[in-house]
Amino acid sequence: MAQAAEIGAPPARQWRQSTVFLYLRSLFALAIIWSLIALWVGNHVILPQPTSVAYELFRLVISGEMLVHAAVSLWRLVLSYALAALIGIPLGLLMGLWPWASDLLDPVVEILRPISGIAWIPLALFIFGVGNELPIFIITYVALFPFLLNTMAGVRTTDRTLIRAARTMGVDQRTIIRHVMIPSALPQILTGARIAGGAAWMSLVAAELIGAPSGLGFAIEWYRQLLMTPKVIAVIVVISLLGYLTDRLLRWLQRRLTPWSTGIGAGR
Template sequence: MTPSTLDPAAAMVELDTAADSHATTDGPRRPASMLWLYLTTLALGLGLWWLAAARSGNALVPSPVQVAIAAWELALDGSLFANAAASLGRVLTGFVLGVALAIPAGFLMGWYRLARGLVEPWVQFMRTVPPLALIPLVIVILGIGEDAKVFVIFLASFLACVLATYQGVRNVDNTLVNAARVLGADDFTIFRRVVVPASTPFIFVGMRVALGSAWATLVASELIAAPTGLGRMMQVATQFLQTDRIVVGIIMIGLLGFVMDRLLLWAERRLTSWQEVRG
C-alpha cells in the first residue's frame, strides 16, 4: 500500500503531477512560421483591397492610401485616439462586468440542479433576444448616457460567456470527480482541483465570444446619441460621405478587438498549459 493511498491530499498531488506529465513539451504551441503567414495574408488583403478600389471606378470606394491619409489626419487632430479610448473604455467596463457575473453564474448552473432550474430558462430566453433589440427600452429607462451603453454591452457579454461556463462544468468527466471522491476529497476540493481546471478552456472560449459580442453591440449603441466613440465618428463620417474615415473606424475596431483577443488567448495558454492541443 502506497503512502498516497493513506493520504488523500498526497493522492491529489499525484493526480495533478500525472496530468502535468501529459502537457506538451514542444515549446510554444504556435510556431514562429505563423507570423509569416499573418504578414502574408495581410499583404494579400491589402493587395486585393487596392485592386478592388482601383477597378471599381467609384470615388466612394477608398483605397488603402486614402484610408491611411484619413487615419493620419484623424490622429493629428487627436480625434481618432479620443474616440478609440471612449469606445475601449465602454467595452472594457461592460465586458469585465459581464464576465465577472457570467463565470460564477455558469458554475452555479452547472454544479447545482436548483440553480440550473431557476436560472437557465431565463438565460435561454434572453439569449434569443438580440441585445440590440433592447436598446430602445434601455434608452427609455436609463437614458442616453454611459449607463445605457455599458448595460447593453454587459448583457451581450454575460449571455455569451455564461453558457460556455455552464457547458464547461457540465462536460467535466465524471470519472475524475468520482476518483477524487474515492481519494477522500470534499466537494470544495473537487470543485477547486477538478471542476475549475477542466472548465477553464470553455470559459476562455466564452470570453472570446463575449468580446466579439461586446464590440458589435458597442458600435450599435454608439450610433444613438453618443457624444464620442468610434461608432459616433463613423456616423458623422457617413453624413458627409467620408467613406475613408468610415473604413478607419472599422479598422480601429478590428485592431482593438484583435489585440484583446490575442491577450485572452495568451492568458488561456498560460492557465491551461496542461492541455494538449494541436499546434
C-alpha cells in the same frame, strides 16, 4: 502557433514562413483588389482608395482624435466585459453545480439568449438616453451569455472519474468543487471569454452608432453624416485591429492560465 521554420533554413525562407509576412501578403492583396474596385466604382464617397483611407487614418491618429475615441470605447468595453464576467461566471457555476439553480434560471436564460443585443437598443434609448449607460448595458448583456453558458457546460462536463478519484482520497464536496470541477471547467470558461470578447466588440460598435456621444461607433456615424468616407473606413480599420488584439490577448491568457489544455484529450 509554432510552425517555426526548420533548423538551418535560410533567413529569407524563415521570413516567408513568418506570421507577419503571411498577414502582410494577404492584406496587400486585399488592398490591390480594393483599389481596383474603387477605380471601377469611381466615386470617392461610396468607395475611396485605400491610400486615402491610410492618409486619413494617419491624420486621425496624429491629431489624437482617434486615441480619444478608442480610449472611450475601450473603457466601456473593459467595464462591461468585467461586469459580464462577474455576473456570468458565478451564475454559470451555480447553474452547473446545482440542478435547482439550473431549473430556476435555465428557462429565463433560454428565452433571453436568442434576443440580439441590438434589439434592446431602442428600448435602452428610452431608459438610459444617449450616454455611457446604453453601450455598457448592451455589451454586458451580449457578453454575459457566452460566459454563463460556457461556465455551466464546463462544470457539467467534468470527467466523472476525476470526481470519483478525488472522493476516494477522502476530500469533501467543497474541495471537489474548488479543486476539481472549477479547474476542469476553466478551459471552457476561457473559450467563453473569447466568444464574449468578439461579441462585445460587435455590440459596442452597434450601441455607439446610435446611443453614445463619443467612441469609435459614434465616430463612424459622425463622419458618415459628413460624407467623409475615408475617415469612416479608417475608424473601421482601428476597430478591426483592436478586436484582433483583444482576441490575441485572450488567447495569450488562455495559454497562460491553462497550460495543460494544449494536450487535453491525450491527457488524463
